[in-house]
Amino acid sequence: MLAKVNSCALVGLDGVLVEVEVDTSRGMPALTIVGLPDAAVKESSERVRAAIRNSGMFFPGKRITVNLAPADIRKAGPSYDLPIAVGVLIASEQVWTQAVEDALFVGELSLDGSVRHVTGVLPIAALARQQSIDCIFVPAADAPEAALIDGLEVIPVEHLSDLAAHLQGLRPIPPYEPGAEATSLAAPSYAADFAEIKGQEHVKRALEVSAAGGHNVLMTGPPGAGKTLLARSMPSILPRMTIDESLAVTKIYSIAGLLPADTPLIRHRPFRAPHHTISHAGLVGGGHFPRPGEISLAHNGVLFLDELPEFGTRTLEGLRQPLEDGEVSIARSTGTLTFPANFMFVAAMNPCPCGYYGDPVRECTCSPSTITRYQKRISGPLLDRIDIHIEVPRVDYQKLTDERLGERSEAIQARVERAREVQRARFAETELLCNADMGPTEVRQVCVLDDAGRALVRAAMQQLQMSARAFHRILKLARTIADLAGSERIETAHLAEAIQYRPRRVV
Numbered sequence: 001m002l003a004k005v006n007s008c009a010l011v012g013l014d015g016v017l018v019e020v021e022v023d024t025s026r027g028m029p030a031l032t033i034v035g036l037p038d039a040a041v042k043e044s045s046e047r048v049r050a051a052i053r054n055s056g057m058f059f060p061g062k063r064i065t066v067n068l069a070p071a072d073i074r075k076a077g078p079s080y081d082l083p084i085a086v087g088v089l090i091a092s093e094q095v096w097t098q099a100v101e102d103a104l105f106v107g108e109l110s111l112d113g114s115v116r117h118v119t120g121v122l123p124i125a126a127l128a129r130q131q132s133i134d135c136i137f138v139p140a141a142d143a144p145e146a147a148l149i150d151g152l153e154v155i156p157v158e159h160l161s162d163l164a165a166h167l168q169g170l171r172p173i174p175p176y177e178p179g180a181e182a183t184s185l186a187a188p189s190y191a192a193d194f195a196e197i198k199g200q201e202h203v204k205r206a207l208e209v210s211a212a213g214g215h216n217v218l219m220t221g222p223p224g225a226g227k228t229l230l231a232r233s234m235p236s237i238l239p240r241m242t243i244d245e246s247l248a249v250t251k252i253y254s255i256a257g258l259l260p261a262d263t264p265l266i267r268h269r270p271f272r273a274p275h276h277t278i279s280h281a282g283l284v285g286g287g288h289f290p291r292p293g294e295i296s297l298a299h300n301g302v303l304f305l306d307e308l309p310e311f312g313t314r315t316l317e318g319l320r321q322p323l324e325d326g327e328v329s330i331a332r333s334t335g336t337l338t339f340p341a342n343f344m345f346v347a348a349m350n351p352c353p354c355g356y357y358g359d360p361v362r363e364c365t366c367s368p369s370t371i372t373r374y375q376k377r378i379s380g381p382l383l384d385r386i387d388i389h390i391e392v393p394r395v396d397y398q399k400l401t402d403e404r405l406g407e408r409s410e411a412i413q414a415r416v417e418r419a420r421e422v423q424r425a426r427f428a429e430t431e432l433l434c435n436a437d438m439g440p441t442e443v444r445q446v447c448v449l450d451d452a453g454r455a456l457v458r459a460a461m462q463q464l465q466m467s468a469r470a471f472h473r474i475l476k477l478a479r480t481i482a483d484l485a486g487s488e489r490i491e492t493a494h495l496a497e498a499i500q501y502r503p504r505r506v507v
């Protein structure tokens with residue numbers, strides 16, 4: 001007797017349909033799994049056997065062969081337990097084939113038959129929809145995640161015996177109905193608020209511009225000036241995500257197994273701040289079964305690298321391609337995988353090893369050659385990709401002890417949101433989300449300068465020895481500043497502010 005059950009494998013971020021074929025024949029009782037299974041899939045045979053027995057059904061004393069087709073895709077993880085168990089039940093005539101047509105199964109089994117959480121349910125549900133499969137059986141814990149895909153019947157499974165009773169038509173399991181929790185858009189509360197940060201008004205302004213258009217920022221300043229504090233307050237002023245952006249982020253977290261149990265949909269822009277000891281693969285992604293790295297986990301959000309020069313040179317150079325393309329390609333012997341990685345890059349550093357170079361109060365104790373060596377750790381091409389270079393000077397006593405609070409993050413976020421609204425309308429016909437995503441064609445179309453503006457940029461290009469990339473980045477930045485001001489045209493003042501954010505190498 002041969003049974004066929006649909007399931008799903010994950011290749012990078014996308015699901016691929018896998019047919020689980022179960023065949024029983026006479027011979028030594030055994031369960032063999034073929035079709036490029038990894039260790040977790042191979043161990044499935046033991047879990048399935050115990051789960052079926054412990055759910056009050058019988059496990060056939062026959063020779064059972066399970067094939068996971070297509071055979072050329074690697075199958076990883078325990079999510080095939082459920083389809084294999086269903087296949088065995090059909091092959092041993094405890095469930096009829098008709099019951100599983102047009103359905104897809106994923107889930108891990110425990111020995112007592114209860115069904116446990118698996119990763120990647122969102123992309124799996126998306127695949128089911130794409131393949132016109134009407135119904136998906138998932139672990140009950142993952143039902144809210146699968147229900148994010150419209151037009152799909154989601155059956156939450158708690159226990160294998162429930163599933164068997166459902167498939168036998170004895171006790172149907174009601175489909176999952178998304179509750180209020182999946183759609184509510186409550187504002188999150190943030191640990192840090194811009195109002196608590198004294199002084200540094202120009203830095204706050206720069207971060208506002210950066211959040212409004214999705215531009216990259218580098219903050220330089222002496223120890224204790226508030227760089228880390230400012231960067232960590234950024235989530236409170238980031239614009240809200242659209243539902244499509246949310247789904248894209250959730251997909252990545254689902255695959256990485258980082259989706260919190262109580263949040264089926266990630267609604268807040270991610271903020272990732274890896275430590276500088278992170279490996280190259282940890283940052284950009286990779287591994288034997290390639291996993292998304294920090295840059296992909298920061299997709300549609302912020303990647304914050306504190307103490308930038310401490311990150312290895314090779315690690316930092318790995319950021320160059322994703323910063324330009326908004327995605328990362330990982331080459332493997334089995335082919336190239338692409339993960340999305342369109343993030344805002346925020347970095348902080350001291351100007352020199354002692355930290356006080358350029359400080360008006362405390363003298364720097366580093367030799368010029370040490371300073372040069374320190375700053376050279378960050379390559380020119382990487383610096384060129386950063387739109388906003390901003391100095392964060394020490395705050396003086398008076399400002400620090402001023403009891404008055406600054407502007408609240410909420411007010412700043414409202415302005416950022418308005419500027420994003422303008423950008424959404426501008427890019428409605430395209431795939432772009434914000435000004436920083438623009439390519440040369442869009443720059444030419446929407447960043448039109450008048451004569452005075454052109455003269456200003458020409459002078460700046462000569463003085464600051466700017467590259468063609470820097471030129472385009474200035475125009476995009478000026479566009480964002482104009483959007484924040486609610487201006488249709490890019491005025492000279494907007495351009496001047498954008499140019500002022502370009503780096504002036506101090507040594």
Ligand SMILES: Nc1ncnc2c1ncn2[C@@H]1O[C@H](COP(=O)(O)OP(=O)(O)OP(=O)(O)O)[C@@H](O)[C@H]1O
Nearest residue numbers: 196197198199222223224225226227228229230395
């Ligand atoms: N502008 C500020 N307003 C209020 N508190 C501040 C400000 N700047 C610094 N502080 C206080 O100083 C602490 C240290 O600041 P922070 O860690 O951001 O400094 P940093 O610039 O990152 O220094 P380092 O270069 O040593 O990493 C903060 O946690 C906060 O308590």
Ligand SMILES: [Mg+2]
Nearest residue numbers: 227228306348
């Ligand atoms: Mg710091």
